[in-house]
Amino acid sequence: MSKMPMNMAFIGDADPFTAAIPATKVELTVSCRNLLDRDTFSKSDPICVLYTQGIANREWREFGRTEVIDNTLNPDFVRKFILDYFFEERQNLQIVGSLGGRLEKPLIGIPGKKCGTIIVRAEELSNCRESVMLQFCGNKLDKKDFFGKSDPFLVFYRSNEDGSYTICHKTEVVKNTLDPVWQAFKIPVRALCNGDYDRSIKVEVYDWDRDGGHDFIGEFSTSYREMSRNQSQFHIYEVLNPKKKGKKKKKYQNSGTVTLLSSKAGTRMLMCVLTVWVAGNPSQPTSLHYMSPYQMNDYAMALRAVGEIIQDYDSDKMFPALGFGAKLPPDGRVSHEFPLNGNPQNPYCSGIEGVMEAYYQSLKSVRLYGPTHFSPVINHVARYASAVTDGSQYFILLIISDGVITDMAQTKESIVNAASLPMSIIIVGVGPAEFDEMIELDGDEERISSQGRYAERDIVQVCGLSRMSRGMW
Numbered sequence: 001m002s003k004m005p006m007n008m009a010f011i012g013d014a015d016p017f018t019a020a021i022p023a024t025k026v027e028l029t030v031s032c033r034n035l036l037d038r039d040t041f042s043k044s045d046p047i048c049v050l051y052t053q054g055i056a057n058r059e060w061r062e063f064g065r066t067e068v069i070d071n072t073l074n075p076d077f078v079r080k081f082i083l084d085y086f087f088e089e090r091q092n093l094q095i096v097g098s099l100g101g102r103l104e105k106p107l108i109g110i111p112g113k114k115c116g117t118i119i120v121r122a123e124e125l126s127n128c129r130e131s132v133m134l135q136f137c138g139n140k141l142d143k144k145d146f147f148g149k150s151d152p153f154l155v156f157y158r159s160n161e162d163g164s165y166t167i168c169h170k171t172e173v174v175k176n177t178l179d180p181v182w183q184a185f186k187i188p189v190r191a192l193c194n195g196d197y198d199r200s201i202k203v204e205v206y207d208w209d210r211d212g213g214h215d216f217i218g219e220f221s222t223s224y225r226e227m228s229r230n231q232s233q234f235h236i237y238e239v240l241n242p243k244k245k246g247k248k249k250k251k252y253q254n255s256g257t258v259t260l261l262s263s264k265a266g267t268r269m270l271m272c273v274l275t276v277w278v279a280g281n282p283s284q285p286t287s288l289h290y291m292s293p294y295q296m297n298d299y300a301m302a303l304r305a306v307g308e309i310i311q312d313y314d315s316d317k318m319f320p321a322l323g324f325g326a327k328l329p330p331d332g333r334v335s336h337e338f339p340l341n342g343n344p345q346n347p348y349c350s351g352i353e354g355v356m357e358a359y360y361q362s363l364k365s366v367r368l369y370g371p372t373h374f375s376p377v378i379n380h381v382a383r384y385a386s387a388v389t390d391g392s393q394y395f396i397l398l399i400i401s402d403g404v405i406t407d408m409a410q411t412k413e414s415i416v417n418a419a420s421l422p423m424s425i426i427i428v429g430v431g432p433a434e435f436d437e438m439i440e441l442d443g444d445e446e447r448i449s450s451q452g453r454y455a456e457r458d459i460v461q462v463c464g465l466s467r468m469s470r471g472m473w
Contacts, residue, residue, distance in 0.1 A: 025125045028081040029166050030066060032107070035073040035116035043071045043212055048118075050081050071212025073116070076167045080191075082125065102162075121166055126195030128188075132228070134263060135184035135387065136171070141239065141256035144207035144215040148176045151208040152217065154258070158193055159200040168192055173208040181387040184262065189224060197225040205239050205258065217241065218255035227263050234318075235260040236345050257345060261384070262393075282363045288402060288431045289363055298430035300356060302400045306428060307352035310396060320347040321355045324377055326366040336373040337380055338366075371406035374399060378414040378425065385421040395423035402431040405438065412450040415441060419448075419455035427462045438462050 030048045038044045048066040053059070066077035101122040107115035136154060144150045153173045157165035168191045174180035193199040201222050207215040218239035227235060238254040245252060282289040288298045296304070311317050324336040339347030340358035342365065349355045378397065385395045405411060415425070427442075429435040441448060443458035 024085050026083050026085045027123050027125050028083065029121045031076045031119040033074050033117045036113055037073060043073055045070045046075045048077055078167055078170055123194065126190055128190040128195035130189040131186055132189055132263060133184055133186050135261045137181040137259050137261055139179050139257045141178045141205065142217050143178060144217065149178050151175045152180045153206055153208055154182065155204045155206065157202045165202055181383055183387065193224045198223050220258065227260055234348065291363060299400055302428045302430055303356060303359060304352060306398055306426060307355060311352050317351045318348045319355055321349050321358050322347060322377055323362055325369055325372055327369045328366055334369055337376045372401060372404050373407045374405055375407050375410035375414040378418060381423060382418040382421055385423040388422050393422065397423060397425045399425065399427045400430060408437060412448055415448055415460060416450040416453050416455045419457050419459050423459065425460045427460060
């Protein structure tokens with residue numbers, strides 16, 4: 001791996017090592033275009049090195065380095081250089097006086113070769129000292145890989161007064177998925193918006209490719225104020241590809257969605273996920289879902305009994321409520337994982353009352369249909385729980401069922417995989433059916449296993465509605 005020598009791009013006479021108290025700080029962002037390719041079988045892996053020159057001894061000293069970016073001739077470096085700038089001292093920091101704080105110069109150093117162009121943008125930093133912890137996930141992003149799905153990552157940019165954008169963060173790459181959950185990251189607020197909460201922030205979604213030719217999936221815009229507002233709800237953004245949208249395809253809606261899961265560390269100490277299996281005919285008195293004008297049915301009783309206890313431990317009382325086992329309008333497709341409120345972009349309900357209302361409304365719009373699959377919704381919650389590594393969140397999955405499980409092997413495997421994650425599962429059996437299969441999932445006496453692997457801990461608690469109502473669960 002060769003590195004394109006970049007230390008010919010000097011910036012000024014500034015000596016941060018011997019200077020007095022600074023009047024202000026200036027942030028330098030570096031990009032390059034059309035670099036000379038120094039690799040034989042791939043593109044260059046560039047890095048930029050900044051040197052500063054002392055005023056007294058005129059000696060050049062290395063000040064800092066950017067990250068290395070693999071396989072590109074047009075790098076936008078995320079790592080910044082922050083210099084002290086003194087108004088009353090002579091400093092040949094010419095970029096500060098350039099139009100729009102932007103300086104573009106040709107790179108030199110190799111005779112007879114065009115080495116490319118370096119672009120440096122300077123911005124005076126505000127006194128904002130805040131930091132924010134952000135975490136995002138994607139849902140149903142466009143498939144870009146021929147033999148796989150996509151390897152998505154996010155790139156964040158803050159807007160400038162001239163309409164351009166400055167890169168400020170990249171997430172890690174999540175391999176082979178259209179539903180990635182990116183790791184939470186801590187970032188200074190001034191890196192996102194330099195203290196201007198209403199400054200536009202653009203987020204681009206890419207599919208990573210080994211050769212550096214990352215495929216553009218789409219983009220969305222937000223602001224720090226928007227991301228920090230109403231932390232009791234997730235922010236969901238449509239990922240749009242202007243080229244696809246510009247073709248005016250009738251079927252094109254978006255290229256997936258990206259959800260802001262958390263905008264501060266520890267905002268959700270406990271996430272309660274309530275899931276109901278809707279099966280049977282709610283218009284018949286014999287159905288466990290029968291909507292009687294005089295009393296709650298068994299499913300509603302279980303929802304309220306458990307939900308009223310759990311919701312007091314949740315910091316925001318916003319619950320994603322999912323159903324499984326129904327034919328959905330308008331085309332009657334069978335789903336084992338659908339939002340009870342009918343909104344796939346925002347399945348969250350406000351408190352147990354919101355969940356109850358969504359449950360009743362779903363009975364009016366869907367056609368209940370078997371079989372009963374537990375594993376899809378367990379995997380759904382596990383995907384979010386797997387992204388929590390700092391102990392700030394714990395997930396509880398409530399499953400209400402009449403006792404029949406048709407994907408027992410897959411369910412066991414899902415539970416074994418989830419046993420190492422910050423989540424637990426409460427299964428409530430309703431109706432007169434036998435619950436032997438569900439009790440088999442409870443690891444009180446023997447840890448559950450799948451394909452020779454045992455669960456690290458018992459994360460399943462099974463109880464019946466009658467037993468629960470007596471306070472024995």
